[in-house]
Amino acid sequence: MPAGRTQEIAAEQRVVDRVYERLEELRAQARALEGEGHGRASGNTAVGLVERDAIVHRAAVRLHELDTEEEGLVFGRLDFDDGEIYHIGRLGVRDGHEPLLVDWRAPAAAPFYRATAGDPLGVVRRRVIFCRGQAVVDLDDDVLTPDAVGDLRVLGEGALLAALRRSRGPHMRDIVTTIQREQDEAIRAPARGVTLITGGPGTGKTQVALHRAAYLLYTDRGRFTGGRILVVGPSTVFTSYIGRVLPSLGEDSVHLRAIGELVDGVTATRRDRAEVAEIKGSERMLGVLVELMWQTPPTAPDRLRLVYAGQVLTLDAADLSAARTRVRERCQAAGTPPNGARPEAVAALAAALWTKVDGAHLDPELFADEVAERGEFERFLRAWWPPLTPPLVLAWLADPARAVGVDNAEALAASYRGDWSVDDVPLLDELAELLGTPPKPPRAPEPEWRLRELTSGPRLVETFVLSCGLRDGWELYAPGLATPIAVAGPAIDNDAYGVAQRWAEAIILREGQRVVGWQDGFDPHGEEGYVPLLADPLPVQEPDDAPVEDRYLHVILDEAQDLSPMECRVIARRAAYASMTVVGDLGQATHPLASDSWPELLARLGKREVRELDLRTGYRVPQRIADFAARALTPGIEPTRSYQPGGALSVRAVDDLVGAVREAVRQAPAGATVAVIATDELAGSLDLPGVTVLPASLVKGLEFDHVIVVEPADIVAAEPRGMNRLYVALTRAVAGLVVLHRKPLPARLR
């Protein structure tokens, strides 16, 4: 290694050492704060207790962050033309007032992903620092002076190549070191409205979606923290594959769910066969569900017998059926759901019984009241008009006679074999809405200081809040107290400032008691918890359309091209007041009812105005494999340009499929991740111990170094959009693709 380079590495090592040293100090501080917090309780005053909780919570959050971001903490450096130098990392770390490390999501770090020789943004050198543990092992520089030749094709070529060439493990890894400019633009697009991110296989759509979640959380923590961001992926295999990309995206901050997990209490992983998925995914199912829920429950008694004033009153099946029809008509006219229909049911039964009374010697209303109080009537009612739950009602479809208006009711009925499929999830969700008293998702608690933004009058705060009143200056509020614990006047004094710097999670701007604006305790260089001293009043936060009671404020939808109309309704319900990031590739649409265009999909989601970003370069599939896969691509869709040339491709006609698969697995490079992809049926029957055999329906979003696709003709024949399914299977390979077939290849591949 040249001497200059060794010196440069040594210089970077000093910075990295200082950052880790500082990190240790911060950890010690956070632990001390935690200890101090526990100490507060000893005074046992109410203030002590709330302070303790706030301090301990605060310290725990910080410790978690400091601990999770250890690996590859420092990864970049920017040198500006005015001599300024920043180091970029996964976390903001500050030494006093000096930023030691700038968080990659902070505004100051943006040029790391945006600067090019053509548009250097003041940057003269962009450096990627490679570390192993805490040791700097290599550097990669882009020099961005005007005399640098042309524009750089990619940012940090050396680092990017290194990232792409390392073997893929069972989980996706983050790309914070090598995010490319077009990806960065998508990641940092404004949160509001709908951002549509399109691109072919391997263009980094999933990565962009996840980094965007991290970015939004960082830039607007006040709004998005506490599970207000929902990320939806196609399958549980996919969500576990991407679940560890950004450790900072803990379950507390972002909900990561497969479509099959969107309804509380259900985890569906199985997909229905295409013909059934087509029935369940269609909006016609809405009418079917409405018919279904008013039907007589299979367990309902078909006779009511009541002794009244010495007479035996009997309602037979026909009477009961007429009564049920009456209840339904009245409820539908009034917009009452089945679970709210009990009073109507009582009235209809009582009216029916009244017609059986011989020689009426009572007023019908008094009769109804008297009957309703009878124990045997109550027991009958509980069985005849039971409270309905979505699983209870949906399971009735196992009887084909109940699927009113469905052409292929037998196939539908056969799909109900005990467990729920992913395609049932939208139906369960729909029924929860239709049946009434839908189980409300638990509401994330809204911090009090945020509520103050929306209301007026003095209220208690839940966290330490530094508040700046226009007239009365700075005040520090503690949890649970209506009055400030420190009042600093118009100019904040050093003590209050110090206190705020340690504790304040937010700075609030008030006019008297009315809160007119607020801002997180953040600084632009990215150290969380650092509260800058504000000379000027804060800008007033833009009013938010979303009612606070709504759960999600941003919904990120990956593989969105695949949603059926009924699945769109599930998402739309959760995103009614949310801004959205919609990510997908129409070329990979496999659901029989998938939309043909993005405007159609967005309309199904109830969204219109979009900001569209297209990712054009593929980072997974090398060109040779991409060219072969593109033969399966729907005509009219532009194939992706691969960043990497080459790739090993082998297409073989064989007699013994299973033997050939074994052989291909054996020949895969040592240490490479290998996957065999076949039709769902074949994948289930292939007996290959120790080999990852995946049904084609579950490989969306995944990737492996070496992929073996078995019998493409069967994959195509298995479903209406089988060619798209094959395209997905052929685009999973990072280095090598082997296609094995006994039947002739589909015509387009030949």
Ligand SMILES: Nc1ncnc2c1ncn2[C@@H]1O[C@H](COP(=O)(O)OP(=O)(O)OP(=O)(O)O)[C@@H](O)[C@H]1O
């Ligand atoms: N800027 C980058 N630096 C390093 N690796 C990258 C970059 N962008 C993408 N990749 C890698 O390329 C691969 C494909 O990325 P990703 O899965 O996000 O693409 P995708 O567009 O979602 O693909 P698909 O549509 O097939 O699901 C991943 O291994 C990812 O880590």
